[in-house]
Amino acid sequence: MNARGRSGSSQRSGSGQRSNSGQRSSSGQRGGSGQRGGSGQRGSGGGSDRPQGRSAGPAAEPAPDELAGLSPEARARLRALRSMGLEDDGDDDFGDEGDRDDLTDVPGGVRLQKVLAAAGVGSRRHCEELIGAGRVEVDGQTVRRFGARVDPENQIIRVDGKRIPARQDVVYLAFNKPRGVLTSMSDDRGRKTITDYLGDRAERLFHVGRLDYDTEGLMLLTNDGELAHRLAHPSYEVAKTYWAEVPGPVSRDLGRQLQSGVELEDGVAVADKFRVLEQSGSRAMVEITLHEGRKHIVRRMLAEVGHPVSRLVRTTVGPVKLGSMRPGTTRDLTTKEIGELYAAVGM
16 A cells, blocks of 8 residues: 655665655655655545555554454454455445345445444444444344445434434424523514524424423424424323422322322323422422323422422423523434434334
8 A cells, every 4th residue: 555656866865865855744745756646545524435546565454542442353354454455434345245134225325334423323433333233224124234325314224223313404402491481483472482592593493392481491392393293292101300399398198199190170180200309398399200291281280289389390301301401502412312212202
């Protein structure tokens, strides 16, 4: 790969010193005829086609730090690629021929490991490990070829059984809604809405479900319409957890009462879980989890059992947690969170 070509001017002079034209420049290129041609350089993106014109000289052994953390199979493959004069850039069609699959490559598609890496699954090398281990599925079929070409816009890709967000135009956000903000994208009465906290985003986002005007906490925002619809639909029973400040003291049997069901004007409401977080004099903070989303459901349940809510904060939606997010801020959901949301609604 690094055959050295010397020009006549790079020969030693009679005094035994090398002439200036044969010295290496500060950028690492050789002067004169020893420079590498443009066709031998790799683009900065790292995902371009393999460069042409590589020499067939012996390849360098991979550095020890390149092998750290790799399985024996991956180490052997990296050494084999280097012995053929190829760099392991994550885009080569080398895999175990004994584990070929029947997935048809999509013409003009994107290499599978590149899609996985772009979705935040890991580095391309790690994604190749996942593919080689049979942990990646495309449209329900296990794929073991590193260079399989897929269509991330239309094909469903899963890692360890969980779907990944393969499309790059889809947004998944967590938002900490402050108190006194309307769950809407606009308001003709001039009240603050979610849009006031999103900046100049180009995407058309949907809010998943609603929070009351005076309720704070976690909301999910996305332009994945199917996921938003399913998460909000009561038939999928996605659990939501709230912290509520109520008058104290709270009796020991309140949790049993809420979990047995509370009769409301529009039917019985049942809590999945309940616990007291803290009590101090005439004030108590409780946590309640339920999977239905009727209007004002938490406030109505607690009022019915004699503990009207003075402050209400939603802390979780399915696998997504509010955590330490400040009011009025957003964050991108992780690949793991998105996969668990998909799983929760059967996608």
